[in-house]
Amino acid sequence: MSSLPSVTRVAQAFSQAAQDYDKVAGLQRQVADHLLQHCGPQLHGQVMDLGCGTGYITRQLAQQQQVSSVLGVDIAPGMIEWCRQHIDNPRCAWLVADAQALPVTDHSINYVVSSLAMQWCADQRALFDNSSRVLKPGGCFYATTLGPQTLHELRWAWQQVDAYQHVNEFVSQGEILTAMHACFAQVQVQEHTITLWFDKVSDILRELKQLGASNHNLGARHGLTTRRHLQRMTDAYETRRNQLGKLPVSYQVYTITATSKVG
Numbered sequence: 001m002s003s004l005p006s007v008t009r010v011a012q013a014f015s016q017a018a019q020d021y022d023k024v025a026g027l028q029r030q031v032a033d034h035l036l037q038h039c040g041p042q043l044h045g046q047v048m049d050l051g052c053g054t055g056y057i058t059r060q061l062a063q064q065q066q067v068s069s070v071l072g073v074d075i076a077p078g079m080i081e082w083c084r085q086h087i088d089n090p091r092c093a094w095l096v097a098d099a100q101a102l103p104v105t106d107h108s109i110n111y112v113v114s115s116l117a118m119q120w121c122a123d124q125r126a127l128f129d130n131s132s133r134v135l136k137p138g139g140c141f142y143a144t145t146l147g148p149q150t151l152h153e154l155r156w157a158w159q160q161v162d163a164y165q166h167v168n169e170f171v172s173q174g175e176i177l178t179a180m181h182a183c184f185a186q187v188q189v190q191e192h193t194i195t196l197w198f199d200k201v202s203d204i205l206r207e208l209k210q211l212g213a214s215n216h217n218l219g220a221r222h223g224l225t226t227r228r229h230l231q232r233m234t235d236a237y238e239t240r241r242n243q244l245g246k247l248p249v250s251y252q253v254y255t256i257t258a259t260s261k262v263g
């Protein structure tokens with residue numbers, strides 16, 4: 001059983017994060033830029049940006065010459081509202097919907113692009129089924145997601161305090177590949193690590209919260225984390241400072257390319 005929260009809770013968390021999201025989304029920007037580069041300039045026709053957030057990728061894809069329209073889809077109404085208010089491009093359309101149950105016509109999209117949204121889906125098989133269903137024959141799915149080594153320093157620091165699950169868990173490459181091979185013709189996964197450096201543990205926790213990415217796992221210790229627990233976790237994390245006095249936060253990034261089975 002997945003330990004991820006319901007789509008309603010994910011939607012609420014990201015809707016609340018929408019206003020400040022762009023100010024703190026440094027990691028998301030790096031990953032999105034990497035994905036855009038990975039897709040290259042050759043995208044054409046109808047594109048879908050699944051889990052579009054504040055539309056950073058949607059708006060850039062809509063500027064590509066061969067792209068006729070980009071449908072930005074997100075489960076969080078607050079994110080879609082933000083996009084409607086801030087992105088004025090007739091090639092962009094917006095939809096509040098769950099990537100695991102897309103109300104989109106079969107075989108109507110040339111490319112599905114998705115950056116750092118997959119890891120929020122409890123039923124990744126449903127996400128892959130839906131993505132492959134909406135793709136035209138020969139269409140491609142390009143995505144980034146996070147692997148199990150993500151936030152390993154924070155997970156380790158909490159493990160020095162108690163046995164509760166304080167940090168989100170991420171699906172392994174093997175599990176992703178198994179689910180994807182059932183839905184797509186060809187699947188490739190590349191992996192790289194991004195390490196961000198912080199001055200204070202409190203800055204790390206604040207940023208994760210502002211991103212809507214604080215711990216929503218069901219094994220979380222709701223309401224029971226005392227100041228003493230937090231201090232002990234902070235003391236443990238402090239031992240990870242580098243020679244320059246900075247604290248690391250690692251993200252294991254998977255970049256996925258898959259081609260549609262149909263055709």
Ligand SMILES: C[S@@+](CC[C@H](N)C(=O)[O-])C[C@H]1O[C@@H](n2cnc3c(N)ncnc32)[C@H](O)[C@@H]1O
Nearest residue numbers: 014051052053074075076098099115116117120
């Ligand atoms: C980390 S943000 C990334 C946003 C954007 N792709 C970017 O790179 O800036 C993840 C987004 O996925 C959305 N999301 C999470 N679960 C989803 C689902 N089941 N269906 C659609 N969107 C979802 C969230 O609401 C959030 O806006």
